[in-house]
Amino acid sequence: MLILDCPYCGVRAEETELHAGGEAHLKRFGPGSSDEDFHDYLFMRENPRGVHFERWRHVSGCGKWFHAARCTQTLEVFGTYSAQTTEPPQQITDAISAKRPGWTWRGLSD
């Protein structure tokens, strides 16, 4: 079972107390964007085997959204961080680099 630390209330929450919110750090393409960009924003998602960034919500707890970086293959969690950011903080990417040298995810990499 996946266990994540909520960065807002500090609870070490197990999966049943959380709600998955899909891929993290999506860039929104709305009115005025090209059809192709809008299509990719709506439908195209990463499906990696390995390092992944996701949004989660502490739905039965403090109710806040947050981000998590984890490995889809081993369920290892590299860290959780605030939702008020458009990219993972340095300490998270450093933690991933230490354990998964050469990792890549969308535009991010080791």
Next chain:
Amino acid sequence: MSEAVSALNGASFAGLARVEETGLGGMITLRGDFASAAFRAAVKTATGGDLPDTRRIAFGDRGAVAWMSPDELLLLVDYAEAAAVTASLARDLAGEHHMAVNVSDARACFTVNGASAREVIAKVAPVDLAPGQFAPGDFRRTRFAQVAGAFWLDEADVFHIVCFRSVAAYMFNLLSTAAHPQARVGVYS
């Protein structure tokens, strides 16, 4: 005005622990900026309690203040006073970014009391209830089996649970089942 009654009219069950619906409780959801001095003062005026630390509950002479999230508190006051306290909060916080709502009638309150109370709650909520991990004054929002709820432990080692009134019967049956006399696990004994 019609006479207010609680969801289960004080139902109780005695097994491994005593489960009891405690009747009407005054509850006010208060959201705002915890760093604001006016906000802290308003909380103090309403309950007599100070702002609690993260996941704690603070008691005052007129009520209690529970930490719900980084911008939300649950004020526990006398049921009869809840409407008046909500109105005075709105006055005290005029001009501040805040929200104060009297949610007393949307909630149900329970206590779980007895030697196996920790075990009864640990069966149905994903929380580490080992003595020392969950101490008097700790407050936790979580789920009880399939419904949302929050609970805290008071100085007399009694667990208090609040949940939505609409799921009060579910909560009571759930706790009663977990406290069935023949359902002892003995994990904390």
